[in-house]
Amino acid sequence: MMTHAPDPTDVAAAYDRWSQVYDTDENRTRDLDAAMLRRQDFDLRGRDVLEIGCGTGKNTAWLAGRARSVVAVDFSAGMLAQAQRRVAAPHVRFVRHDVREPWPLADASVDLVIGNLVLEHVETLDDVFAQAFRVLRDGGECYFCELHPFRQMMGKQARFAHLETGETVRVAAFLHDVSDYVNAAIRAGLRVVAVHEWRDETPASAAAIPRLFALRCRREPR
Numbered sequence: 767m768m769t770h771a772p773d774p775t776d777v778a779a780a781y782d783r784w785s786q787v788y789d790t791d792e793n794r795t796r797d798l799d800a801a802m803l804r805r806q807d808f809d810l811r812g813r814d815v816l817e818i819g820c821g822t823g824k825n826t827a828w829l830a831g832r833a834r835s836v837v838a839v840d841f842s843a844g845m846l847a848q849a850q851r852r853v854a855a856p857h858v859r860f861v862r863h864d865v866r867e868p869w870p871l872a873d874a875s876v877d878l879v880i881g882n883l884v885l886e887h888v889e890t891l892d893d894v895f896a897q898a899f900r901v902l903r904d905g906g907e908c909y910f911c912e913l914h915p916f917r918q919m920m921g922k923q924a925r926f927a928h929l930e931t932g933e934t935v936r937v938a939a940f941l942h943d944v945s946d947y948v949n950a951a952i953r954a955g956l957r958v959v960a961v962h963e964w965r966d967e968t969p970a971s972a973a974a975i976p977r978l979f980a981l982r983c984r985r986e987p988r
């Protein structure tokens with residue numbers, strides 16, 4: 767049987783393939799991201815949340831257990847299908863959408879915008895932060911957690927083994943420095959409230975290059 771290598775620059779198609787094994791592959795970045803989100807002190811009771819790049823719903827499930835409503839957006843039909851299997855609840859709505867395009871939400875309609883391991887695939891951060899500012903209510907927060915750029919400089923990148931050939935598929939990604947994220951947030955009018963750099967939680971990782979970078983920002987009341 768002929769198999770064709772997926773085009774790594776077609777990020778949605780690459781994730782369609784990865785969706786089959788995304789949850790079962792060993793993936794320390796995915797797991798550390800999940801652990802760190804669960805330590806954030808978000809009070810989501812009665813709150814409306816937008817999650818961009820929800821993937822297979824690893825974090826959507828956690829948000830759904832706490833928030834009044836969740837809109838979870840992704841442009842990979844395969845990843846969304848897995849997420850819909852995982853999280854079926856009337857207050858959670860999945861939307862297939864490319865977050866590089868204007869987001870399908872009204873101005874000032876959510877209390878939290880969250881994105882995990884998605885912005886490495888987005889070249890222009892300004893558009894994302896401008897959309898976050900637009901859809902956030904006064905006092906609302908956004909939280910983005912990404913593969914640390916130092917790791918990217920070491921050659922790390924979202925990747926998976928092709929199911930049929932076993933070949934490693936590296937999904938197209940862009941390098942954004944920590945300052946690129948922070949300055950994009952500031953340019954959008956958001957106030958940065960926390961910057962985190964997280965390592966694996968093993969003694970051997972104490973002096974290692976951080977695995978994750980995360981940013982929390984607030985839309986201040988007008």
Ligand SMILES: C[S@@+](CC[C@H](N)C(=O)[O-])C[C@H]1O[C@@H](n2cnc3c(N)ncnc32)[C@H](O)[C@@H]1O
Binds near residue numbers: 841888
């Ligand atoms: C590494 S996965 C992370 C999934 C999930 N947030 C998690 O933490 O496990 C990245 C996700 O972002 C999605 N994604 C990447 N670029 C996107 C875009 N421009 N618009 C919408 N989704 C995008 C991919 O389809 C994929 O599901």
